[in-house]
Amino acid sequence: MNDFAHLLDRLAYEPRRNAKLRLLQDFFAGTPDPERGWALAAMTGGLTFREAKPALIRALVEERVDPVLFSLSHNYVGDLAETTALIWPGPDESPDASPSPRTRGEGRAPLGGSETSGSGGEGASKDKAHSESPPHPRLPPRSADDEVGTALSPQAGRGETPAIGHNNPPPSVPTLAEVVETLATTPKRALPQHLARWLDALDETGRWALLKLVTGNLRVGVSARLAKTAVGALGGHEADAVEEVWHGLKPPYTELFAWVEGRGERPESRNPAPFRPPMLSHPVEEFEDLDKLDPEAFSAEWKWDGIRVQLAGGRDNQGRQVQKIYSRTGEDISDAFPDLAEAITFEGAIDGELLILREGRVQSFNVLQQRLNRKAVTGKLLDEFPAHVRAYDVLSAEGEDLRGLPFAERRPRLEALVRRLDHARIDLSPLVPFTTWDDVAAARADPASAGAGADADAIEGVMLKRLNSAYLPGRPKGPWWKWKREPYVVDAVMMYAQRGHGKRSSFYSDYTFGCWREGAEGEELVPVGKAYHGFTDAELQKLDRYVRNHTTKRFGPVREVAYGRDAGLVLEIAFEGVQRSTRHKSGVAMRFPRVSRIRWDKPPAEADRVEVLERILARGEREVAPAAAMEASE
Amino acid sequence: MSQRASDLLTLTREGLYCPLGRFHVDPTRPVERALITHGHADHARAGHGTVLATPETLRIMAVRYGEEFCRARQEARLGERMRVGDVTVFFAPAGHVLGSAQIAIERDGQRIVVSGDYKRAPDPTCLPFEVVPCDVFITEATFGLPVFRHPDTRGEVRKLIESVTLFPERAHIVGAYALGKAQRVMALLREEGWDRPIHLHGAMEKLTELYKREGVPLGETPKVVAADRKDLHGAIVLCPPSSIQDLWSRKFPDPVTAFASGWMRVRARARQKGVELPLVISDHSDWPDLCRTIRDTGAEEVWVTHGQEDALVHWCGTQGIRAKPLHLLGYGDDGEAEPDPGHDPKMEEASA
Numbered sequence: 011m012n013d014f015a016h017l018l019d020r021l022a023y024e025p026r027r028n029a030k031l032r033l034l035q036d037f038f039a040g041t042p043d044p045e046r047g048w049a050l051a052a053m054t055g056g057l058t059f060r061e062a063k064p065a066l067i068r069a070l071v072e073e074r075v076d077p078v079l080f081s082l083s084h085n086y087v088g089d090l091a092e093t094t095a096l097i098w099p100g101p102d103e104s105p106d107a108s109p110s111p112r113t114r115g116e117g118r119a120p121l122g123g124s125e126t127s128g129s130g131g132e133g134a135s136k137d138k139a140h141s142e143s144p145p146h147p148r149l150p151p152r153s154a155d156d157e158v159g160t161a162l163s164p165q166a167g168r169g170e171t172p173a174i175g176h177n178n179p180p181p182s183v184p185t186l187a188e189v190v191e192t193l194a195t196t197p198k199r200a201l202p203q204h205l206a207r208w209l210d211a212l213d214e215t216g217r218w219a220l221l222k223l224v225t226g227n228l229r230v231g232v233s234a235r236l237a238k239t240a241v242g243a244l245g246g247h248e249a250d251a252v253e254e255v256w257h258g259l260k261p262p263y264t265e266l267f268a269w270v271e272g273r274g275e276r277p278e279s280r281n282p283a284p285f286r287p288p289m290l291s292h293p294v295e296e297f298e299d300l301d302k303l304d305p306e307a308f309s310a311e312w313k314w315d316g317i318r319v320q321l322a323g324g325r326d327n328q329g330r331q332v333q334k335i336y337s338r339t340g341e342d343i344s345d346a347f348p349d350l351a352e353a354i355t356f357e358g359a360i361d362g363e364l365l366i367l368r369e370g371r372v373q374s375f376n377v378l379q380q381r382l383n384r385k386a387v388t389g390k391l392l393d394e395f396p397a398h399v400r401a402y403d404v405l406s407a408e409g410e411d412l413r414g415l416p417f418a419e420r421r422p423r424l425e426a427l428v429r430r431l432d433h434a435r436i437d438l439s440p441l442v443p444f445t446t447w448d449d450v451a452a453a454r455a456d457p458a459s460a461g462a463g464a465d466a467d468a469i470e471g472v473m474l475k476r477l478n479s480a481y482l483p484g485r486p487k488g489p490w491w492k493w494k495r496e497p498y499v500v501d502a503v504m505m506y507a508q509r510g511h512g513k514r515s516s517f518y519s520d521y522t523f524g525c526w527r528e529g530a531e532g533e534e535l536v537p538v539g540k541a542y543h544g545f546t547d548a549e550l551q552k553l554d555r556y557v558r559n560h561t562t563k564r565f566g567p568v569r570e571v572a573y574g575r576d577a578g579l580v581l582e583i584a585f586e587g588v589q590r591s592t593r594h595k596s597g598v599a600m601r602f603p604r605v606s607r608i609r610w611d612k613p614p615a616e617a618d619r620v621e622v623l624e625r626i627l628a629r630g631e632r633e634v635a636p637a638a639a640m641e642a643s644e
Numbered sequence: 645m646s647q648r649a650s651d652l653l654t655l656t657r658e659g660l661y662c663p664l665g666r667f668h669v670d671p672t673r674p675v676e677r678a679l680i681t682h683g684h685a686d687h688a689r690a691g692h693g694t695v696l697a698t699p700e701t702l703r704i705m706a707v708r709y710g711e712e713f714c715r716a717r718q719e720a721r722l723g724e725r726m727r728v729g730d731v732t733v734f735f736a737p738a739g740h741v742l743g744s745a746q747i748a749i750e751r752d753g754q755r756i757v758v759s760g761d762y763k764r765a766p767d768p769t770c771l772p773f774e775v776v777p778c779d780v781f782i783t784e785a786t787f788g789l790p791v792f793r794h795p796d797t798r799g800e801v802r803k804l805i806e807s808v809t810l811f812p813e814r815a816h817i818v819g820a821y822a823l824g825k826a827q828r829v830m831a832l833l834r835e836e837g838w839d840r841p842i843h844l845h846g847a848m849e850k851l852t853e854l855y856k857r858e859g860v861p862l863g864e865t866p867k868v869v870a871a872d873r874k875d876l877h878g879a880i881v882l883c884p885p886s887s888i889q890d891l892w893s894r895k896f897p898d899p900v901t902a903f904a905s906g907w908m909r910v911r912a913r914a915r916q917k918g919v920e921l922p923l924v925i926s927d928h929s930d931w932p933d934l935c936r937t938i939r940d941t942g943a944e945e946v947w948v949t950h951g952q953e954d955a956l957v958h959w960c961g962t963q964g965i966r967a968k969p970l971h972l973l974g975y976g977d978d979g980e981a982e983p984d985p986g987h988d989p990k991m992e993e994a995s996a
Contacts, residue, residue, distance in 0.1 A: 022911060023920050075790060076962065082955045083791045087910055096791035096909065514912070
């Protein structure tokens with residue numbers, strides 16, 4: 011576990027991709043099975059166990075550390091795992107942050123006796139200086155049993171209430187395999203005990219990595235893709251070769267390592283409906299980007315505002331139909347969409363957008379959101395939010411891999427497949443006809459008039475796909491482009507700022523901003539949202555300085571800044587839509603708000619009004635019906 | 645009836661003031677009479693009337709501000725009691741940087757100790773901290789959170805030497821505050837057997853020469869010549885923290901960026917600075933030492949000047965010790981006293 015932790019630690023400090031890759035390769039080459047396989051699983055999100063809730067970690071720490079000190083520390087460090095790792099008392103450390111209060115005077119070191127002075131002469135003169143002052147009646151006399159006093163003080167609290175997991179003899183350092191296997195099998199109530207034992211045994215880096223792992227927050231600047239790249243490189247394979255076999259494998263991936271190291275056969279994918287890494291696009295930043303491209307070489311279609319999915323179907327060795335829905339990252343989400351999964355009656359794989367359709371009309375993302383992240387998939391939910399896929403590509407059909415074909419040849423195969431399926435849940439994403447880039451620009455600006463009709467509100471731009479492009483996993487530069495519609499923007503006034511997390515934990519980087527409305531006592535600013543990106547590091551430094559210089563109140567990590575008609579900083583906020591909110595006083599919340607410009611020049615009195623947002627909301631909300639049956643989703 | 649502590653020391657716009665002695669301690673603006681704990685720029689400023697400080701601190705101020713940094717200098721010998729106005733004062737080593745001292749102020753059997761910045765960890769470049777028992781102890785709290793536990797400096801310096809062994813072709817650029825930290829890193833490197841030259845950014849030169857004159861052996865410390873930077877393979881180069889991400893440091897061969905600071909204990913701080921090799925070496929007390937020192941002084945009241953005051957004040961409360969934050973402006977960053985690296989390069993040397 012410590013080896014894995016130190017790998018993660020080094021990765022965290024290493025900015026260069028190639029150096030990260032090198033560190034990963036060295037680790038995989040030098041670490042035995044199954045330890046490296048579990049590490050790979052940890053880095054690719056392949057571990058399933060009951061995650062420890064932050065509250066559990068907090069409770070464990072608070073048995074050992076004063077909750078107030080812990081909370082202040084957490085606030086400062088900005089990361090629960092790291093705070094805990096740093097603050098966790100080592101076996102022989104005196105926990106000065108210990109929660110057990112001590113009576114004054116008990117265990118305090120005797121005056122003047124505990125510190126040897128640097129040089130005899132100076133020490134003597136100091137002692138002389140001290141001896142001239144009268145005795146301090148409050149202070150305990152120098153005592154011979156001071157050692158005892160110290161030994162009895164804060165640690166005594168731990169002795170009396172045996173700290174969970176405080177074993178004798180000291181616990182041994184766990185392997186990652188031990189941690190993962192224990193987590194997978196351990197009942198919930200036994201979890202704190204194991205965790206505490208491991209934390210006692212690990213060093214600071216080990217504790218940090220363990221906590222990141224058990225809370226499901228192992229994000230250390232390494233993508234699953236990079237980890238797979240490193241594994242592939244052990245035997246000169248590309249990452250995509252690893253992706254191809256990936257979905258048939260399970261941690262700790264001993265077959266995979268055997269294969270890449272040339273000690274075993276290529277693992278046969280036993281999964282009849284495997285995930286295939288999707289092809290991604292590059293954004294068109296401005297119209298001029300298109301000048302370099304020939305319109306005749308491209309096909310255009312709508313960019314739907316849903317979630318990207320892959321429908322995969324196939325027959326297992328008993329001849330049963332396997333139906334899988336994968337997210338863009340390869341997560342199996344079939345269980346969340348049984349209504350859609352049953353439509354996968356084909357053998358092959360379709361790339362498309364998951365949308366909610368009602369009476370043939372695509373609903374906005376607001377509506378789709380009611381269906382997402384629900385714990386229970388109820389019949390009511392299925393009825394009210396029927397999931398559909400609008401198909402835009404085919405990756406394989408009837409056992410034939412079509413990804414090598416150009417788009418222009420895949421498209422008719424897709425059309426044929428969708429037609430043959432003839433299923434109400436799966437339809438075709440229509441092409442957008444055009445001759446010039448100006449035609450595309452016009453369609454993007456007004457999808458309704460360019461053929462999208464009533465579905466226009468669910469369109470977030472256009473996709474441009476090179477007609478001769480093969481389906482390449484990853485984000486190759488050139489073949490596919492996404493040209494998103496212009497975001498909405500409002501000018502809002504900064505009201506509160508909060509320190510960020512992680513890398514930004516010493517910067518005020520999260521800003522709550524407000525718009526004007528008519529309040530009980532006249533015009534007032536009311537918070538409408540919060541944004542924490544969209545600015546450069548240099549702008550962040552300026553914003554942070556602004557916050558510090560204009561603070562009017564502090565609430566823990568949050569500062570209120572000066573705002574009003576004459577004082578305040580205007581932020582131009584770009585966002586993708588508006589939803590109703592019970593959390594914001596204004597009653598509205600934005601989707602993907604970000605700071606698009608800092609309006610150092612603009613008087614706050616000229617910032618926008620809440621009504622601007624309400625109008626955008628009203629447009630999207632008409633579709634959230636059937637309103638009567640809707641519950642407020644929290 | 646004995647006087648109250650506030651008769652001995654109060655807070656003014658300029659900083660801590662002793663009305664009975666008619667002097668300030670570490671004032672942040674020019675005053676008539678100043679007692680200075682140590683030579684860092686946020687504590688020792690130019691333009692005072694009379695300055696009373698240790699001889700080393702006075703010489704540090706002269707190097708930084710020129711010989712005319714004040715009208716009159718007065719040397720304080722450690723442990724020697726002096727009458728100033730209606731009070732008695734004496735200086736005791738603080739272990740922070742060369743010449744750093746705590747200042748004890750006494751009258752009628754009551755003693756307040758202004759500790760300035762201090763540390764308890766061993767430092768080959770200055771005298772160790774001495775506990776001065778007192779009624780009121782005025783402490784810093786730069787690292788006043790229990791997450792700060794500074795490791796043994798030897799291990800940190802070895803990390804640096806091992807990295808040079810691992811990457812003999814790369815220059816190792818170590819950010820360190822120009823007064824104190826830089827010289828301590830040099831001395832620690834020598835203790836660990838690094839006998840090759842330690843290259844210095846120009847901003848380090850004068851103070852390093854002063855340390856040598858004061859009898860701290862630091863070995864060969866050539867100044868980096870701009871034209872030679874590209875040839876310094878495997879060299880250890882010390883520069884001010886603000887320079888580690890400068891163009892200046894990019895001219896070295898494939899530089900490894902290191903930073904010697906107590907802040908490096910927190911990953912986010914290291915990453916903010918783009919540090920690849922964090923070295924947790926601090927000239928301030930870590931949390932256990934802050935707590936230990938407060939206990940050792942036997943003070944019944946603690947005032948916290950700057951840093952993470954809240955946590956330390958809270959801890960004192962749990963120990964039955966009265967404590968209050970002073971919210972001293974001018975030390976550290978902006979009154980919040982969170983002098984994180986990267987915020988204000990001018991204040992950097994004060995902050996770790």
